[in-house]
Amino acid sequence: MIVVGDEVRAAISAKKAVVALESxxxxxxxxPTPANSEALARCTKAVREAGAVPALTAVVDGVIWAGVxxxxxxxxxxxxxxxxxxxxGVASAQRLPVxxxxxxxxxxxxxxxxxxxxxxxxxxxxxxxxxxxxxISADLDAIARHGVTVVSAGAKAFLDLPRTLEYLETRSVPVxxxxxxxxxxxxxQSSGLEIPHRVDDARSAARVHVARRELGQGGVLLAVPIPSxxxxxxxxxxxxxxxxxxxxxxxxxxxPQVTPVILAEIEKATGGDSVDANLALAENNAGVAAQIALExxxx
Ligand code: PSU
Ligand code: MN
Numbered sequence: 015m016i017v018v019g020d021e022v023r024a025a026i027s028a029k030k031a032v033v034a035l036e037s038x039x040x041x042x043x044x045x046p047t048p049a050n051s052e053a054l055a056r057c058t059k060a061v062r063e064a065g066a067v068p069a070l071t072a073v074v075d076g077v078i079w080a081g082v083x084x085x086x087x088x089x090x091x092x093x094x095x096x097x098x099x100x101x102x103g104v105a106s107a108q109r110l111p112v113x114x115x116x117x118x119x120x121x122x123x124x125x126x127x128x129x130x131x132x133x134x135x136x137x138x139x140x141x142x143x144x145x146x147x148x149x150i151s152a153d154l155d156a157i158a159r160h161g162v163t164v165v166s167a168g169a170k171a172f173l174d175l176p177r178t179l180e181y182l183e184t185r186s187v188p189v190x191x192x193x194x195x196x197x198x199x200x201x202x203q204s205s206g207l208e209i210p211h212r213v214d215d216a217r218s219a220a221r222v223h224v225a226r227r228e229l230g231q232g233g234v235l236l237a238v239p240i241p242s243x244x245x246x247x248x249x250x251x252x253x254x255x256x257x258x259x260x261x262x263x264x265x266x267x268x269x270p271q272v273t274p275v276i277l278a279e280i281e282k283a284t285g286g287d288s289v290d291a292n293l294a295l296a297e298n299n300a301g302v303a304a305q306i307a308l309e310x311x312x313x
Contacts, residue, residue, distance in 0.1 A: 015106060018127050019081025022069040026128050031066035031307035034080065034124035034132040034162070037114035039296060040070075041093045043274045044114075044135075046281065049289045051091050056293060057133065057300040064304030069129055071120040076109030078102055080127045090114060096270050098152050117164065118156030121233065125160035130223065130310055132162050133303035135296040136200045137235070138273075139169035139178030142259065147268060150181060157233040158185035163223045163310075165236045165303040167295040168198035168205065172255045172276050175205050182235060190222065192238040192302060201246040201291050203239035216302070220309030238302050244294035246287055254283030 018026065025032050038044045040054040054070070061068040069081040072090040082090055095113040097105055099122040105113050115123065117137050124132055138151025157164050169178050179197060182189055189197065191212040199205035213219045219236055226234060258279030262272055280288045 015076070016078045016080065016123065016126060019069065019079065019083055021067055022081030022129075025067040029311055031304060031311045032069050032129045032131070033061045033066050033300065033303045033307050034069045034071060034120055034129045035300070036117050036120035036132075036134050037070055037072040037082070037090050037093070038096050038116050039135050040091055041114040043094060043096055044277070045289060045292060049293060053293050053296055054087070054091065056297040060297045060301040061133070061304040064301050064308065066304035066307045068300075069124070071115045071123045073097060073102065073105045073110055073113040073115070075111060076106050078106050078123060080123050080129065098270075099156055100152065116151075117153040117166075118151070121156040121160040121162050121164070124162050130162055130227075131165070131303050131307040133165045133296075133300045135166065135292055135299065136168055136170045137164065137166050139173040139175070140181050141272070142172070142174045144174060144177065149268065149272070154178070154181050154185060154187070157182070157235055158187050160233050161227055161231070162233045163219065163236055163303075163306060164233055165238055165299045165306070167200050167240050167299060168237050169200070170273065171200035171251060171280070172258060175199065175207055179207060179209065186231065187233060187235055188222070188226075189235045189237060190219065192219070192236055194237070194239050198237050198239040199248075199251075200295070201240065201251045201288060202248045203242060203245055209237065216305035216309045219306045220313055223306070223310055224313050236302070236306070238295075238299050240291060240295040241298050244291050246284065246291050250284060251280070251288075254280040254288070257283050
């Protein structure tokens with residue numbers, strides 16, 4: 015069963031701006047405690063200050079929430095079961111006590127309840143070595159399928175970014191730079207990879223969203239670089255990623271176990287700076303998403 019939180023339901027029916035949020039990033043799988051709850055607080059504040067309503071998605075006691083009520087948020091923050099879109103129906107039918115949503119799961123929920131803008135830190139994508147493992151995040155197909163504008167600082171830093179962009183092209187997902195011509199690299203502003211489109215303000219992003227909706231096409235990936243003040247050193251990040259990927263190899267990890275382990279290694283290797291950067295970019299994305307949601311509401 016899907017339930018829309020009271021405030022979110024009122025906002026949707028009044029055609030006001032709403033921004034959906036995934037919950038994996040706010041759980042221990044995405045960020046260490048207490049950075050995870052700080053991230054949620056900063057993201058929801060950024061959405062509200064821009065004048066929109068945040069809709070946190072998660073599953074609690076088998077209920078699929080769009081707009082988790084305050085009294086359930088602590089349970090979501092403490093969750094350790096990650097739910098992709100394919101897991102939602104099972105989690106609901108089997109009354110899973112608590113699970114956090116990926117980008118893809120969150121988009122499925124948002125689309126179902128009529129939320130058109132979503133924010134996160136970084137999306138999943140094509141993993142390095144995918145030609146062997148076949149590991150391509152279901153987030154990419156979810157963006158293609160659901161008519162939601164996805165605001166992120168690109169994809170997770172340790173992915174195969176060129177192949178991720180190729181895959182998005184294959185699935186007809188427009189990748190649009192926010193005030194940039196290059197795909198961001200999560201912890202750094204640019205991967206050096208060119209992307210085909212750019213917008214320089216929220217109104218322009220909203221117009222693209224509406225044009226796609228008229229065409230009956232799916233979602234858009236809006237790639238927003240990390241604020242320059244929060245950017246990490248590219249070489250340091252590359253070294254840290256190397257370290258994380260080694261761990262994954264050594265421990266022979268695969269599937270959903272990969273991300274949490276690599277993120278933890280990057281945190282270790284950067285002395286915690288990666289966490290600060292992650293919070294800054296997520297907060298920034300939430301604010302940009304809220305501005306776009308407001309513009310869409312006005313068009
Ligand atoms: N980006 C991060 N940390 C994360 C994720 C993304 O920096 O934890 C999460 C998001 O919820 C995303 C998911 O949707 O990982 C993708 O997981 P997978 O690669 O297993 O599809
Ligand atoms: Mn995967």
